[in-house]
Amino acid sequence: MRHIDSLIFAGWVIPGEPEDRILEKHALAIHEGKIVTILPIEEAVREFSARVTHRLPQHALIPGLINTHTHAAMTLLRGYGSDLPMMEWLHEHIWPAEQAWMSDSFVADGTRLAVAEMLTAGITCFNDMYFFPETTASVVEELGIRACIGLIVVDFPTIWAKNPGEYLGKAEGLYKHYRQHSLIRTALAPHAPYSVSDDPLKSIAALSESWDIPIHMHLHETADEVVQSQKQYQLRPIERLENLGLLSERFLAVHATQLNDNDIEYLQLHQCHVVHCPESNLKLASGFCPVPRLLENGINVALGTDGAASNDDLDILGEMRTAALLAKGISGNAAAVPAAKALHMATLGGAQALGIDDITGSLKPGKAADVVAIDMSALSTQPVYNVLSQIVYAASRHQVTDVWVAGQHLLKSRILSTMDMRELQTRILFWRQKIGDDS
Template sequence: MTQTTTHADNIIDAGWIIPVNASKEILSNHSLVIQHGHLIALLPTAEVDKHYHSDKRYSLQDHLLIPGLINAHGHAAMTLFRGLADDLPLMTWLQDHIWPAEAQWVNEEFVQDGTQLAMLEMLRCGTTTFSDMYFFPDVAARAAHDARMRCQISFPVLDFPTAWARDADDYIHKGLELIDDFGSQQLINIAFGPHAPYTVSDAPLQRIVTLSEELDCPVQIHLHETAQELRDAFLADRRRPIQRLHDLGLLGPRLQCVHMTQLDDRDIQLMRQNNAHVVHCPNSNLKLASGFCPVGRLHGAGVNVALGTDGAASNNRLDMLGEMRNAALLAKAISNDASAIDAHSALEMATINGAKALGIDAYTGSLEIGKAADIAAINLSAIESQPLYNPLSQLVYATDPSQVSHVWVNGELLLEDRKTLTLDSTRIISRARNWAELIKDSQ
């Protein structure tokens, strides 16, 4: 009697798979089976032919498959400012260099080209989902839609005018239009993005609280980024910024708190009690000397900690593998405990924790049956990965973005043998060089 097998859209055979599940498995010689953009099976490669067949089958025996990395905070278009104003303190960097450059150059064309450059880099680093907070978010959303990347677009809200909006009411009005325009898109989520407590006053924050609850939309904000921010806030109204957000009703499970380098025990307790999320940006914090996020203490308190790169103007890379490695190393050094954040915890921060922070963990962030096929393949045959005792350890502590060979988002192959399939790298690089000439000549 002939056994009937199920047709699948894709089958990926791999040397190792790390699903990022509760049992923290590392599976050898296993395969993923994909149908309609979702994972329908995870089983030993030797068993695949008994149950499934496909016209598309990838044999990646030297590779490790992981959930696609989730960059939970960034400013994609700012990739065009990479290296423009290095080695400066945060407020000097912002006020004297970045904000003037934005006032002069940021428009729809800038955001289109910068976002495409960022996505090109992120895909080649194994990132399948990114969160973006920048001007002309509608342009960034369309760019992500065309590239078929998964993203959260956090539309900015500030008290003062920029190239995109006049005042807080105008930012929110345009953001609500963005929700209407993209709310039904499968790969795009819209979030409120009040820039920071020192750039957004109480009234718009209170309105965001109400709208976020009504629309069930996340909120992302830069918070407790520097010691100066806390000193200024305390002088203004005798409260720490996190306490102010708590008093306004903003601190809760929809809130994504970015940076969080200046925390005491009361702050951590508030985060835990309100189930708010932290987005840790280790490389940007280091480069701007903003401080150290106490990841070990947050982790021990049960606070969800995700990872982000921040923008390339303050990093200067969009390399989530590097963020994962530095997050683990910094946590060990700060806590004086080599086991503070182990390799699997670091991978969780870059995958499922990011999905939880963005509110999308029901369908991405891990390689589990029923979830979207958001996958990165890492080639572990490189010299830098030899000898190979533990693929998880090699991933976190030794892997370079150049080893990312394939990336799938929602079951669609977007990177094949290091070549992007939905982004024209030649055109994108040419446009970036044109921008660099214009901006350099104006300095």
């Protein structure tokens, strides 16, 4: 009998590879932060003794959810300037608020709030884009979640950097500091085609290839973005990026609501990834990402929430449901994005986009034990005929009871193990009073 760190006995295990596989009454064996094997419970009892055993007969185990597009610290601006068109929302509300309140402590507290929300929603990894990325990374280390930290670049000065050269200089330092980290990866994060000029974009393309890290960028988010690019450059944004050398298998196109046939050909040709943020797109009336057409053309699609200022939650379970239903409604095809594909987009699809699918994204021997337990005994998910379908179409984040990242039990029976929630609530109230009094 082999002794290991932990065994999780569950009513169902959904490994994620292949997409639609469901294992009933199985156990997950974990040792030194990695998955050893998945096997029937009776066999697990015979083959393993564990330091800790978790018995979850009413639960489904799924791979940790991946939020492939966030602005984590913007939780402190949740609901700020709601119900406005995107550019008005950005220019008249969000950017002025950031200019007034952006600081290291703002990012630290906002990120802690975001990580607390994401862990309790079953998110084990997030891909961020925001100022003070070194602070975000520090919070990630402190709390034990997995993350890809965006090394943001814009043309204009902010409190974090004065010009593109300074943004890229700081990016290099952070990339070198975290390139061997077990939980933290980095990505170059030029904000958008309309906020970054040609020369910095050329430098970003070269650095992405040299460092072999992703480029994470808003692209074709609104119709106005496309129109303005055609006026300024006589090119659609994706054509301009192609000319500048940014498009590759390392490129993540976020939102992508304004795509024509040629745009999709560019994405397919260069093996780019698309990050679909359905609820943020809906709230800002940005448009609809043509997910079924992307999938038909072999383009990997991941899911993101965007920031809490435009969503207003960080809930990938909710995004799965919205993405699946939206695809059906727009395409007129009830099978456009089935439940298994929606879960893939929220797990392995995100890992593939970030280049970490050898580490996470599915429950597979040798991969990190990034695992989520969902209690299926709630009335809203009973009776259970097809557990995968129930998770996508009926389960809520409040049914997530336990979360492990690299085998570390970060959420235990709905209690976060690496956070002082009283202190966090105090800090949130501080920012609410500070920003609210000035708004």
